[in-house]
Amino acid sequence: MTISRMMSIKRGLIIPESEVFCKSCDCQKNIINEMRLARKSHRYPEMQKHIISLFNDFMDLVTKYEIKMLEVLDLPGIEETRRFEKAKSLEGFTYNTAKDFALVQIISQWLDDIVGVGFDPNSLYGRAQVNAFAIGLTRTLMNLSARAPEGFEPLRTSAVQVTAENVYLKQVILEGGQRIKTALAIENMGIVRAELQHMASMGLGPREVARRLHKITGEGKAWYWLRLARTESVFAYESAFTALAHEEEFNFEEWSAGKEPCYICDALDGQTWRVNEGPRPGYDTHSNCQCIRMLLYFTDGPVNRKWDRESPYEVRPTEDEVATWRGTRLNPLTG
Numbered sequence: 001m002t003i004s005r006m007m008s009i010k011r012g013l014i015i016p017e018s019e020v021f022c023k024s025c026d027c028q029k030n031i032i033n034e035m036r037l038a039r040k041s042h043r044y045p046e047m048q049k050h051i052i053s054l055f056n057d058f059m060d061l062v063t064k065y066e067i068k069m070l071e072v073l074d075l076p077g078i079e080e081t082r083r084f085e086k087a088k089s090l091e092g093f094t095y096n097t098a099k100d101f102a103l104v105q106i107i108s109q110w111l112d113d114i115v116g117v118g119f120d121p122n123s124l125y126g127r128a129q130v131n132a133f134a135i136g137l138t139r140t141l142m143n144l145s146a147r148a149p150e151g152f153e154p155l156r157t158s159a160v161q162v163t164a165e166n167v168y169l170k171q172v173i174l175e176g177g178q179r180i181k182t183a184l185a186i187e188n189m190g191i192v193r194a195e196l197q198h199m200a201s202m203g204l205g206p207r208e209v210a211r212r213l214h215k216i217t218g219e220g221k222a223w224y225w226l227r228l229a230r231t232e233s234v235f236a237y238e239s240a241f242t243a244l245a246h247e248e249e250f251n252f253e254e255w256s257a258g259k260e261p262c263y264i265c266d267a268l269d270g271q272t273w274r275v276n277e278g279p280r281p282g283y284d285t286h287s288n289c290q291c292i293r294m295l296l297y298f299t300d301g302p303v304n305r306k307w308d309r310e311s312p313y314e315v316r317p318t319e320d321e322v323a324t325w326r327g328t329r330l331n332p333l334t335g
């Protein structure tokens with residue numbers, strides 16, 4: 001993986017290979033190609049547009065706060081940091097309590113700019129989730145109309161309202177806000193502070209330190225924000241599905257995989273569960289999952305038992321495990 005690849009946000013996102021392939025060896029076997037998944041558009045143009053817009057909003061903040069961090073740490077500016085791939089500089093970088101304090105303040109402001117304080121439907125993240133929820137509601141209703149079997153009056157409107165007080169929407173905003181807080185303010189901040197201390201103790205120069213910062217928390221981590229924009233948008237879309245399924249008392253749901261799905265999603269495609277008993281896109285599959293669920297008025301096909309499998313995404317599955325995911329019917333309820 002070269003540094004320039006990680007910088008190419010203008011050409012579209014390229015996910016660093018270390019995030020995609022087997023981390024313990026170079027085998028590249030049985031690992032979901034996340035680069036391929038990240039390049040694929042969502043099936044609905046309004047969702048795709050929404051995701052791109054959210055990603056761009058995230059990246060505007062990444063650049064804004066990277067500039068601030070470089071400044072308080074007495075490092076080269078953003079332009080210089082973007083330019084130098086194999087940076088070498090002589091003077092040693094120092095890290096002290098004043099710099100540490102300033103850094104913590106910056107990351108905390110950054111977080112406020114994304115999720116706000118407490119439950120905030122007017123924050124950047126909150127507004128985005130309200131929008132994706134609205135798209136999810138409209139599309140779920142459209143799919144229902146299109147798929148209504150003969151003799152069924154298709155549902156065209158619903159009592160489900162797109163307001164921040166909607167319990168399903170509220171829950172998705174609260175949970176997502178917590179996820180982002182944990183990732184940015186706890187995990188990421190811990191890594192950044194430890195790295196800065198380490199680089200100071202190694203006597204690295206400002207250019208190397210700036211490059212490293214760029215990579216671990218700045219624009220070089222654009223792939224992370226794309227993944228977040230895509231996955232969180234699907235979560236909000238799916239919460240609209242759940243709201244509709246519950247409020248309108250539907251009985252069954254069917255998985256509909258995105259285009260050219262990975263083996264996990266491919267195995268789920270077209271399968272049926274009782275409402276709220278099946279796997280959920282993203283949560284039970286993997287990041288960057290662009291699958292959706294469809295509501296069914298009724299089914300005369302097989303219905304699967306309640307979903308209780310863990311996604312094999314995080315761990316490298318064996319050949320046998322891959323085979324059970326690929327094209328086989330999963331724990332059917334009957335037969």
Ligand SMILES: [Zn+2]
Pocket residue numbers: 261262263264265266285286289
């Ligand atoms: Zn998949």
Ligand SMILES: [Zn+2]
Pocket residue numbers: 257258261265281282285288289290291
């Ligand atoms: Zn999927």
